[in-house]
Amino acid sequence: xxxxxxxxxxxxxxxxxxxxxxxxxxxxxxxxxxxxxxxxxxxxxxxxxxxxxxxxxxxxxxxxxxxxxxxxxxxxxxxxxxxxxxxxxxxxxxxxxxxxxxxxxxxxxxxxxxxxxxxxxxxxxxxxxxxxxxxxxxxxxxxxxxxxxxxxxxxxxxxxxxxxxxxxxxxxxxxxxxxxxxxxxxxxxxxxxxxxxxxxxxxxxxxxxxxxxxxxxxxxxxxxxxxxxxxxxxxxxxxxxxxxxxxxxxxxxxxxxxxxxxxxxxxxxxxxxxxxxxxxxxxxxxxxxxxxxxxxxxxxxxxxxxxxxxxxxxxxxxxxxxxxxxxxxxxxxxxxxxxxxxxxxxxxxxxxxxxxxxxxxxxxxxxxxxxxxxxxxxxxxxxxxxxxxxxxxxxxxxxxxxxxxxxxxxxxxxxxxxxxxxxxxxxxxxxxxxxxxxxxxxxxxxxxxxxxxxxxxxxxxxxxxxxxxxxxxxxxxxxxxxxxxxxxxxxxxxxxxxxxxxxxxxxxxxxxxxxxxxxxxxxxxxxxxxxxxxxxxxxxxxxxxxxxxxxxxxxxxxxxxxxxxxxxxxxxxxxxxxxxxxxxxxxxxxxxxxxxxxxxxxxxxxxxxxxxxxxxxxxxxxxxxxxxxxxxxxxxxxxxxxxxxxxxxxxxxxxxxxxxxxxxxxxxxxxxxxxxxxxxxxxxxxxxxxxxxxxxxxxxxxxxxxxxxxxxxxxxxxxxxxxxxxxxxxxxxxxxxxxxxxxxxxxxxxxxxxxxxxxxxxxxxxxxxxxxxxxx
Numbered sequence: 001x002x003x004x005x006x007x008x009x010x011x012x013x014x015x016x017x018x019x020x021x022x023x024x025x026x027x028x029x030x031x032x033x034x035x036x037x038x039x040x041x042x043x044x045x046x047x048x049x050x051x052x053x054x055x056x057x058x059x060x061x062x063x064x065x066x067x068x069x070x071x072x073x074x075x076x077x078x079x080x081x082x083x084x085x086x087x088x089x090x091x092x093x094x095x096x097x098x099x100x101x102x103x104x105x106x107x108x109x110x111x112x113x114x115x116x117x118x119x120x121x122x123x124x125x126x127x128x129x130x131x132x133x134x135x136x137x138x139x140x141x142x143x144x145x146x147x148x149x150x151x152x153x154x155x156x157x158x159x160x161x162x163x164x165x166x167x168x169x170x171x172x173x174x175x176x177x178x179x180x181x182x183x184x185x186x187x188x189x190x191x192x193x194x195x196x197x198x199x200x201x202x203x204x205x206x207x208x209x210x211x212x213x214x215x216x217x218x219x220x221x222x223x224x225x226x227x228x229x230x231x232x233x234x235x236x237x238x239x240x241x242x243x244x245x246x247x248x249x250x251x252x253x254x255x256x257x258x259x260x261x262x263x264x265x266x267x268x269x270x271x272x273x274x275x276x277x278x279x280x281x282x283x284x285x286x287x288x289x290x291x292x293x294x295x296x297x298x299x300x301x302x303x304x305x306x307x308x309x310x311x312x313x314x315x316x317x318x319x320x321x322x323x324x325x326x327x328x329x330x331x332x333x334x335x336x337x338x339x340x341x342x343x344x345x346x347x348x349x350x351x352x353x354x355x356x357x358x359x360x361x362x363x364x365x366x367x368x369x370x371x372x373x374x375x376x377x378x379x380x381x382x383x384x385x386x387x388x389x390x391x392x393x394x395x396x397x398x399x400x401x402x403x404x405x406x407x408x409x410x411x412x413x414x415x416x417x418x419x420x421x422x423x424x425x426x427x428x429x430x431x432x433x434x435x436x437x438x439x440x441x442x443x444x445x446x447x448x449x450x451x452x453x454x455x456x457x458x459x460x461x462x463x464x465x466x467x468x469x470x471x472x473x474x475x476x477x478x479x480x481x482x483x484x485x486x487x488x489x490x491x492x493x494x495x496x497x498x499x500x501x502x503x504x505x506x507x508x509x510x511x512x513x514x515x516x517x518x519x520x521x522x523x524x525x526x527x528x529x530x531x532x533x534x535x536x537x538x539x540x541x542x543x544x545x546x547x548x549x550x551x552x553x554x555x556x557x558x559x560x561x562x563x564x565x566x567x568x569x570x571x572x573x574x575x576x577x578x579x580x581x582x583x584x585x586x587x588x589x590x591x592x593x594x595x596x597x598x599x600x601x602x603x604x605x606x607x608x609x610x611x612x613x614x615x616x617x618x619x620x621x622x623x624x625x626x627x628x629x630x631x632x633x634x635x636x637x638x639x640x641x642x643x644x645x646x647x648x649x650x651x652x653x654x655x656x657x658x659x660x661x662x663x664x665x666x667x668x669x670x671x672x673x674x675x676x677x678x679x680x681x682x683x684x685x686x687x688x689x690x691x692x693x694x695x696x697x698x699x700x701x702x703x704x705x706x707x708x709x710x711x712x713x714x715x716x717x718x719x720x721x722x723x724x725x726x727x728x729x730x731x732x733x734x735x736x737x738x739x740x741x742x743x744x745x746x747x748x749x750x751x752x753x754x755x756x757x758x759x760x761x762x763x764x765x766x767x768x769x770x771x772x773x774x775x776x
Contacts, residue, residue: 040080042110043102045070045090054115056366060089069412075110090115092366097138137595139230140551148456148465148486150499150539150555151194151235151248153178157255160225162601162635162645164713165730167295167769168269171231171252172214172221177633177647179591179604180235180555182626184654185741186709186732186764188218192624194236194537195559195585195610196247199509199521204242204251206314206328208357208375211398211523213250215295215308215334222332222353226265226276227291227312229255236557237499237539240452240467240484241406241419246505246535246561254314254328256287262776269771271295276312286317289328308334322363329356334520348391351381351520372405376425381520383437392435396522400425400446417454421471424448427507427525429575437519438510439574444525446507447474461490473506475527480504497541505533510575513566513622514657514697524565524575531563531580549597554590561585564612583612583622601634601645621655621701628652641718647711653704659745659758660698704740709733709764715773726773732764739763 045057053074060067061078063086068076083104088111090098095115102111139154160174172189175181182192190198203213205223213222234242234249242249255278266275272295280287291312297305314328333352357375377400384393406419428443450471457464469482486499509521526532541555561583569577587608594600610625629651636644713730733739743758 041105042075042077043113044110045074045113045115048114048116054092056092058091061086063087143232148463148488149237149239150497150541151180151237153233155231155233163633164645164647164711166732167271168267168771169225170221171223171225171228175233177631179589179606182624184624189214189221190218193248194557200245200247200505202245202249205330205355206254206357207359207373207404208355209377209400210353210355211377211379212351212353212521216306217519223252224274224291224293224310224312226274227254227289228252236537237501238503240454240469243450243469244505246503246533254289256316264776267771267773270769281315281317284317289314306336324361326359349383349519354378367410370407374403376401381522383519392433394431394437397428398523413458415456420451422449429522429524438522442524442575444475444527446525463488475525478532493544493546495543499539502536508565510567513568533564534562536560550594552592556588558586579615581612581614585610598637599634603632605630618699623654626651626654638717641716643715645713649709651707653706655701655703657697658700658702707739708737709739710735722776724775728771730769733766736766
């Protein structure tokens with residue numbers, strides 16, 4: 001009762017602060033910003049197809065520190081200058097941003113800029129944003145101008161390939177190299193953000209949720225790097241238009257631009273082959289995409305029969321001057337089969353995704369645009385052990401169907417974005433019987449509806465952005481309110497930002513909290529009677545953008561978690577072992593990035609502390625609590641066709657539970673073939689029997705030794721008959737350091753209580769990967 005009252009008070013206080021700040025921001029008159037009235041030369045903007053003038057184009061002259069909007073005639077005027085030429089950046093929704101240098105015309109004359117149409121992407125609420133980004137600097141600027149929240153970054157395809165690969169370039173592993181992002185081991189590309197677990201990062205592809213975003217038990221990301229154009233990444237502070245996750249959002253977009261002709265790219269690595277083809281749509285100013293990937297561990301000779309494949313399809317077309325229609329599909333499948341003995345018994349694991357979205361965008365003018373997205377996302381995962389006909393199995397299925405719509409009205413000093421989302425679909429977690437990975441029978445329908453609003457107001461140099469998301473979750477007949485408030489003060493090349501937010505989550509993965517068993521994520525819906533997870537956070541940041549080469553940032557954050565699910569099964573592996581824990585996390589990080597020049601890259605340091613409290617009141621550190629982490633990625637540009645990159649990471653060890661001893665009984669272990677009374681089959685595989693020893697974990701935690709790894713990659717680029725060929729050599733852990741993955745515990749032969757011996761098992765050793773990328 002006391003905890004509930006405290007949470008209600010916090011909720012009420014946050015809402016009160018948000019409402020007061022919102023009303024003040026909307027009605028407070030803006031500070032006076034007088035600009036020079038002298039108009040000595042002009043810039044005119046026109047459409048590249050029709051030649052018609054374009055009104056409402058945002059023009060920025062960084063050399064003169066002047067911003068202006070074109071009028072109805074497509075013209076903006078500027079004061080006289082002693083410069084012979086100036087840099088002009090032009091931005092208008094529905095058109096590619098233009099960054100060029102123009103000769104200053106004589107007094108009374110006019111320079112003309114021609115803008116080309118582009119796919120419509122989500123614009124900022126005010127007209128100061130830029131459109132599609134072709135480089136890391138442009139994408140960083142676009143997101144920084146569009147999003148007021150703390151911790152929003154973007155990653156381009158070039159940055160994905162800059163990180164030395166394990167077998168091949170990977171979107172998720174590239175994100176791990178940026179500040180504020182934590183990973184726990186070499187074998188997983190799962191991302192931990194701002195103190196939250198891996199399942200508290202929501203992943204979207206073209207607006208549709210993706211529930212199984214990894215391949216190979218989490219070792220590789222789901223997205224084919226040749227099919228993805230860019231990724232937007234929100235750490236901790238999440239815009240109101242997103243919802244359903246506590247710690248972050250990863251929103252990926254397919255590549256939609258291919259130039260005027262056919263384009264082909266791909267690669268061949270030690271794991272498999274990937275190919276992507278793009279081209280123009282002949283009947284409209286649009287494009288299409290087909291991409292596929294097939295990988296298997298059989299190529300490397302590893303005694304672990306594993307294969308996966310994925311397929312990406314998409315088409316984007318303009319329907320007249322104001323409308324655009326885009327459709328995309330992602331299909332993936334993973335299969336792992338390990339023969340356990342000569343009797344035909346095996347450990348099998350399969351999972352796959354089928355995700356598709358259809359988006360209609362309407363842009364009647366430069367100040368208004370709307371989007372409507374209809375999508376479905378199917379996820380199906382199975383883990384089974386034993387003979388083909390009798391082995392126990394667990395199956396997880398999600399079939400989400402949803403629609404999301406939003407309307408954006410943009411002004412010079414104020415803007416509003418409103419929208420709604422509805423999502424329904426079955427969620428089931430079903431076991432065939434005893435000995436299954438998760439012995440549960442849970443099936444329900446997920447019903448979710450929400451409304452959101454985002455407001456942005458310029459008050460002099462201050463951007464204030466209140467917002468909220470309100471809705472209901474039908475499974476437990478629960479309603480929720482997620483207030484958000486962000487602000488940013490611009491002081492020259494420096495910006496100070498702050499965010500306050502609350503988030504709820506109803507769908508979570510079920511995974512052993514202490515024994516990390518490789519396998520596909522198994523999702524469970526918080527049914528009636530079970531609480532929803534909640535997180536409250538405050539984030540502060542300082543961003544510096546002194547020029548076109550360097551950017552830097554520093555941030556501090558605090559988060560409070562409530563009712564986070566933790567699964568700690570012992571002999572019974574069902575959801576009765578599910579507990580709900582409260583926790584807190586805080587940290588700070590600094591980073592710097594060089595975007596241009598022969599040597600590019602980024603470096604960061606972060607400190608973080610995460611702690612939770614179990615139902616008995618005991619405090620513990622989750623396995624992703626990594627206190628210190630230094631991450632540096634450098635890329636040396638092409639010199640005579642040769643290029644190189646490296647990534648080094650030094651971090652403190654992660655926590656683990658120290659074994660206290662052993663007991664004799666039943667537990668889950670897929671490698672154990674149970675024998676009873678001298679004959680097989682008395683108990684199914686995966687269950688122990690009398691006389692078998694199993695680990696008992698103590699309430700004491702230790703920490704693995706510090707982690708250090710240096711990865712190096714070398715590429716050589718050459719052209720052959722119109723193709724660009726890039727063979728590469730990538731070597732992870734080139735120094736051969738043995739980083740500890742886990743301690744394997746074994747009981748002593750004699751003794752009561754039994755003593756435990758811990759044997760370290762290493763992570764990825766030095767292993768060269770060779771491959772070849774190609775592009776036409």
